[in-house]
Amino acid sequence: MYRNIDIICNPSSGKQKFQQNIQDIKKMLENEGRKVKIFYTEKKYDGKNYTIESCKGTTDLIISVGGDGTLNEVVNGLMESERKIPLAIYPTGTVNDFASFFEISTKVQDFYRMIQHGREKWVDAGKANDHYFINVAAGGKITEVAHKVSSDSKTILGRMAYILEGARDFPREIFKPVQLKLSVDGEMVEREVLFFLVSNTQFVGGFKQLMNRAKIDDGKLDLLMVEKLPVKDFFNIFVKAFNGSHIDHPKVYYKYVEEVTIMAEPAMEIDVDGEYLGNTPAQISVIKKAVKILVP
16 A cells, blocks of 8 residues: 555646546545545656655656646656655656556546556556656657647647647648657667657547557667658658558558667657657667556
């Protein structure tokens, strides 16, 4: 049983309707004699720094409350700490790919039971340069849409904010390919691509089958690149992505990797778990059995 629980909460994540749920979960846990503290993040790196401090004390469970960005900060805090405290995820963000992969419920009773049962699972993580990620690293014009959407828009509109921003820029930007040079587990590969993804799970950007061969604990990351192609073929791949058949398209490069170095001309923005990391070059690798999470 987890005696000392720290909840790291992004109060602006999602549609701001989950605050009462968190208070209800806190009260239920405290009624069992557990000590529960809530830390509210105010600025970037608060989640990471709170996690590092929690790992130094007697905390034996951390609950991340927010979206993929909040989860990413908590994971980075865990990875930089010596104690590997179990992690529970209460998803309140716009997309929540990682939590969706595990079908983690936001219903108070369901989430409370998950903590009671304490079913833990070791999962892999990724590392991009000096930053860790739990779900995906990505690059290309299509991934830059996320960086343009304001926090207020995401709070009010949710996933629709990304769709609206993408629709505005889609005709002008999305079909500008970038020349990539990659070292894929030591093998050199050159491609002219629209975007790339390096994923830990099947779920990316709300698509449940985008990386449909990915496994969370196989010691591999899955690399997908969509190469330069006509507009009609891109939309064909887009439609196929809903059932996972896109990976058989001749303009889709898909491979299991342990380490990949990506160089681009011109430089390409890199995104990890929906957060801006910087520009290429990027060295991306898998960290096996890196994080212990609670699952339903």
